[in-house]
Amino acid sequence: MRISDDRYSRDRLRFDVALRFIRHEARTHTIRQWTGLTDDRIRKLYRSYLCEMPGQQLRRHRGKSPHQAAHFTRTLRMRQESALFASLCSMVGVLAGSVRADGLRPAPGIRRAQLLCQAYETYCGVIATPSISFEHAIFLVNTLLRAEELGLECCRQCSALVVVDRLSLRTPRCVACSSGFNC
Helix, strand or coil: CCHHHHHHHHHHHHHHHHHHHHHCCCCHHHHHHHHCCCHHHHHHHHHHHHCCCCCCCCCCCCCCCCCCHHHHCCCHHHHHHHHHHHHHHHHHCCCCCCCCCCCCCCCCCHHHHHHHHHHHHHHHHHCCCCCCCHHHHHHHHHHHHHCCCEEEEECCCCCCEEEEECCCCCCCCCHHHHCCCCC
16 A cells, blocks of 8 residues: 555545535535635535536525524524434534643544534434524534533433533523423
8 A cells, every 4th residue: 555545535535525515505614624625626526526416406605604602592493403413413423522621622623524414414314304504513513612602411300411501590401391291
């Protein structure tokens, strides 16, 4: 095996992850952050492989990525879907290593990007009409890793994983327990 073979497989992996991100309608900036590819390379990937696909029209979002943490706790449905997605991320390892020794969150990388895609695709497979877009999912993961505005805690009654507002004084409860259903 030649030394250069590893480089090609690493580049191929970056391209594959970038294509998955594009299919999930991620912004160019987000794809660049998670894969390390240049903006030009990402645009060329989109034009070469996905722009002319028959039967499926992908939207390319522009502007700033989502940035309001309250989005995930605003309604019961969003609280429930946020908890589900956070649970999936936790299970596959996207949220592993939340805080580094220097207090910063782990940098996005190819392995974490693959796990994020896996968690998001599972989430979309479980929920018939998902309310969390891929960009919102990335924002939720980053917010949970920072653990400043939102955090993960267990429901006090049934121990289900719950996304909570860090500044709230309420006791963490899942949607089922707060609605009066038995878990």
